[in-house]
Amino acid sequence: MALIVQKYGGTSVGSVERIQAVAEKVAKLHKNGTQVVVVVSAMSGETNRLLKLATQINDRPSRREADVLVSTGEQVTIALLSMALHKLGVDAISFTGGQVKILTDNAHAKARILDIDESIIVEKLNNNHVVVVAGFQGVDENGNITTLGRGGSDTSAVALAAALKADECQIYTDVDGVYTTDPRVVPEARRMEHITFEEMLEMASSGSKVLQIRAVEFAGKYNVPLRVLSSFEEGEGTLISLEEDNMEDALISGIAFTKDEAQLTIRGIPDEPGIAHKILGPIAAANIEVDMIVQNISQEGHANFTFTVSRNDLEAADEILSKVQQQLGALEVISNSNIAKVSLVGVGMRSHAGIASKMFTALGNEGINILMISTSEIKISVVIEEKYLELAVRTLHHAFDLADDAES
Amino acid sequence: MALIVQKYGGTSVGSVERIQAVAEKVAKLHKNGTQVVVVVSAMSGETNRLLKLATQINDRPSRREADVLVSTGEQVTIALLSMALHKLGVDAISFTGGQVKILTDNAHAKARILDIDESIIVEKLNNNHVVVVAGFQGVDENGNITTLGRGGSDTSAVALAAALKADECQIYTDVDGVYTTDPRVVPEARRMEHITFEEMLEMASSGSKVLQIRAVEFAGKYNVPLRVLSSFEEGEGTLISLEEDNMEDALISGIAFTKDEAQLTIRGIPDEPGIAHKILGPIAAANIEVDMIVQNISQEGHANFTFTVSRNDLEAADEILSKVQQQLGALEVISNSNIAKVSLVGVGMRSHAGIASKMFTALGNEGINILMISTSEIKISVVIEEKYLELAVRTLHHAFDLADDAES
Numbered sequence: 039m040a041l042i043v044q045k046y047g048g049t050s051v052g053s054v055e056r057i058q059a060v061a062e063k064v065a066k067l068h069k070n071g072t073q074v075v076v077v078v079s080a081m082s083g084e085t086n087r088l089l090k091l092a093t094q095i096n097d098r099p100s101r102r103e104a105d106v107l108v109s110t111g112e113q114v115t116i117a118l119l120s121m122a123l124h125k126l127g128v129d130a131i132s133f134t135g136g137q138v139k140i141l142t143d144n145a146h147a148k149a150r151i152l153d154i155d156e157s158i159i160v161e162k163l164n165n166n167h168v169v170v171v172a173g174f175q176g177v178d179e180n181g182n183i184t185t186l187g188r189g190g191s192d193t194s195a196v197a198l199a200a201a202l203k204a205d206e207c208q209i210y211t212d213v214d215g216v217y218t219t220d221p222r223v224v225p226e227a228r229r230m231e232h233i234t235f236e237e238m239l240e241m242a243s244s245g246s247k248v249l250q251i252r253a254v255e256f257a258g259k260y261n262v263p264l265r266v267l268s269s270f271e272e273g274e275g276t277l278i279s280l281e282e283d284n285m286e287d288a289l290i291s292g293i294a295f296t297k298d299e300a301q302l303t304i305r306g307i308p309d310e311p312g313i314a315h316k317i318l319g320p321i322a323a324a325n326i327e328v329d330m331i332v333q334n335i336s337q338e339g340h341a342n343f344t345f346t347v348s349r350n351d352l353e354a355a356d357e358i359l360s361k362v363q364q365q366l367g368a369l370e371v372i373s374n375s376n377i378a379k380v381s382l383v384g385v386g387m388r389s390h391a392g393i394a395s396k397m398f399t400a401l402g403n404e405g406i407n408i409l410m411i412s413t414s415e416i417k418i419s420v421v422i423e424e425k426y427l428e429l430a431v432r433t434l435h436h437a438f439d440l441a442d443d444a445e446s
Numbered sequence: 447m448a449l450i451v452q453k454y455g456g457t458s459v460g461s462v463e464r465i466q467a468v469a470e471k472v473a474k475l476h477k478n479g480t481q482v483v484v485v486v487s488a489m490s491g492e493t494n495r496l497l498k499l500a501t502q503i504n505d506r507p508s509r510r511e512a513d514v515l516v517s518t519g520e521q522v523t524i525a526l527l528s529m530a531l532h533k534l535g536v537d538a539i540s541f542t543g544g545q546v547k548i549l550t551d552n553a554h555a556k557a558r559i560l561d562i563d564e565s566i567i568v569e570k571l572n573n574n575h576v577v578v579v580a581g582f583q584g585v586d587e588n589g590n591i592t593t594l595g596r597g598g599s600d601t602s603a604v605a606l607a608a609a610l611k612a613d614e615c616q617i618y619t620d621v622d623g624v625y626t627t628d629p630r631v632v633p634e635a636r637r638m639e640h641i642t643f644e645e646m647l648e649m650a651s652s653g654s655k656v657l658q659i660r661a662v663e664f665a666g667k668y669n670v671p672l673r674v675l676s677s678f679e680e681g682e683g684t685l686i687s688l689e690e691d692n693m694e695d696a697l698i699s700g701i702a703f704t705k706d707e708a709q710l711t712i713r714g715i716p717d718e719p720g721i722a723h724k725i726l727g728p729i730a731a732a733n734i735e736v737d738m739i740v741q742n743i744s745q746e747g748h749a750n751f752t753f754t755v756s757r758n759d760l761e762a763a764d765e766i767l768s769k770v771q772q773q774l775g776a777l778e779v780i781s782n783s784n785i786a787k788v789s790l791v792g793v794g795m796r797s798h799a800g801i802a803s804k805m806f807t808a809l810g811n812e813g814i815n816i817l818m819i820s821t822s823e824i825k826i827s828v829v830i831e832e833k834y835l836e837l838a839v840r841t842l843h844h845a846f847d848l849a850d851d852a853e854s
Contacts, residue, residue, distance in 0.1 A: 054499065103529050106540050113515075120511045121507045124504055181545050
């Protein structure tokens with residue numbers, strides 16, 4: 039008997055009517071003889087409503103208590119969805135993260151799943167129940183309620199699918215799959231039928247917001263086939279799984295992009311060993327994550343050092359860097375938030391040279407200057423001026439024929 | 447070091463501002479060196495909001511899932527109150543019923559508390575924490591979430607006070623104590639400083655809505671001094687405890703009344719042994735509770751049998767009784783919902799005769815006819831026509847000098 043884990047996000051369960059629609063989808067699958075575990079988020083808006091109450095009371099609410107508070111959101115949804123399933127004649131039973139139990143570390147608001155006790159779920163599934171589990175939440179070893187952070191319901195679903203050795207983990211969302219790039223930027227962007235975990239991971243870390251990075255990592259680690267589908271439309275969605283011989287023979291699978299980064303340059307530093315650590319050490323100590331890094335030799339034994347951080351961290355990073363500049367006797371610090379990062383992703387890249395040069399040529403032909411470059415085995419990312427972002431994405435989508443199913 | 451359990455109901459925590467006010471009360475007590483456990487209800491309106499969502503989805507929601515749903519209400523409050531206490535510089539930590547753990551039977555929506563594991567609370571109290579516990583909820587032995595039924599937070603507080611051997615359990619509510627009778631009916635009604643568990647129990651079961659009967663029973667059983675106080679005004683409230691030698695030497699402590707009952711009479715039944723069972727057996731089988739019962743001998747070996755039930759049950763009881771009438775060949779069934787029950791309560795009654803005759807005389811002088819009478823060791827109840835209720839209560843309050851502190 040097939041076992042499917044389905045996950046429905048906040049928009050998909052955002053009202054009584056939508057919860058009823060989800061129940062009908064689940065009931066249909068269950069009546070076809072499939073064992074179903076459903077993971078749900080809080081109804082859309084609920085988490086924000088609760089956090090607003092919290093901040094009215096305490097501008098810096100304790101993370102432990104914030105987890106106690108917001109975890110009620112999913113608890114409401116599991117109860118309501120179970121009731122909706124009962125109404126359709128389906129035996130259903132709800133479990134909170136603590137009841138299942140989804141054991142996490144004690145990092146409140148961003149906990150990591152350590153273990154899941156699947157025994158009660160298996161018992162209920164074998165007893166012909168649909169099992170409805172609260173996503174996003176767990177308990178630490180002392181029974182404190184934890185949450186996995188925003189979007190953590192995807193991770194809950196994948197972790198449950200892994201623990202239960204499910205045949206597939208289906209993530210229902212408001213888009214009908216993973217696209218070659220954002221259709222709002224490139225209207226001819228094409229839904230992919232199949233991409234690999236690696237590609238999805240690079241897409242997600244390069245700006246695609248369809249799936250949470252941690253959920254994809256988890257799925258890859260435990261080889262859980264993952265499918266992204268629309269809650270509101272019929273369709274096959276996009277399957278994310280291991281690379282297979284019969285996969286689409288694409289050089290490039292997709293183009294991801296983000297405007298969430300900003301660039302910092304410290305000019306005229308002494309070009310000596312250990313200088314990178316002197317610059318990035320204080321940045322790391324402030325818990326600021328650095329993405330791309332480039333060091334250029336400049337004239338007279340002095341170098342320029344450039345890196346990118348999240349735009350939210352720009353101000354803090356700028357302050358730190360100004361102190362570093364004084365210590366090192368560097369010339370100046372330049373910060374720039376008008377940048378964007380565009381990434382080509384594809385496992386086909388591994389065995390094909392020339393992708394980078396084709397990319398640079400295409401952008402150059404449009405007069406788009408490349409500010410920074412970084413590469414991985416299956417990804418090439420470039421930083422460009424933000425104003426060229428849409429043009430760059432359209433240009434690359436066309437240059438690599440991504441709209442054309444047969445060719446790509 | 448003194449240990450106090452405080453309970454705040456839904457109105458007392460009905461808004462951000464009120465939660466902050468509760469936090470200030472608690473913080474003040476804690477800073478004076480008292481160990482404090484706070485039990486809270488859901489913010490007023492929240493339980494109804496959740497149940498409305500449920501009934502929109504399923505007109506007969508499963509009790510298990512309804513408990514999962516509504517128990518989120520208190521969980522929100524414990525988190526918010528803890529955050530408010532943190533803001534005031536008080537170390538506070540919240541626990542759900544499941545975390546504490548408040549073990550109940552598995553009667554969802556009306557569970558009974560079986561045991562409380564007080565170890566984690568004691569540990570936190572000794573660590574200078576205020577402990578905030580969700581009222582109204584617990585878990586059964588399989589970890590299913592249960593609720594104690596409406597008003598169950600009072601019972602949670604008393605049970606916690608018993609488990610912790612607290613010096614006092616304080617129930618904060620929207621009235622400032624227990625009154626000799628309802629001040630809306632008798633403006634000169636007087637707040638009592640002290641009454642016994644027995645008296646409070648009789649008052650509660652006779653219509654006084656200040657405290658839940660089960661909470662009073664629990665407090666009496668474990669001898670937990672119980673105090674009813676206002677959340678909104680300063681004051682000593684009313685202490686409910688064991689009878690003591692130095693107690694107010696009152697004949698009558700208070701007057702309770704209710705319009706929640708209705709009267710049923712079956713006329714002309716054969717006056718033979720076992721007839722009461724033939725009448726009340728089917729009523730009990732339908733889970734209808736009977737309060738007062740009177741059997742009068744009528745003429746020619748036939749009797750009349752009269753009893754009272756909750757008004758909500760009148761229709762069902764009337765139907766059952768009509769069938770009984772046919773089986774027994776009785777004359778007719780008369781139902782009457784225009785009745786009220788007035789009860790005098792007082793431990794002083796034990797040692798004083800003449801209370802009943804004084805009561806009947808006072809009512810008779812006002813032309814109020816007594817339809818039924820029942821007595822217990824510390825209570826006399828009469829059923830009268832509903833239209834005389836306020837007059838009867840005022841008359842008795844005056845006749846027994848209840849407004850006069852020294853005399854009563």
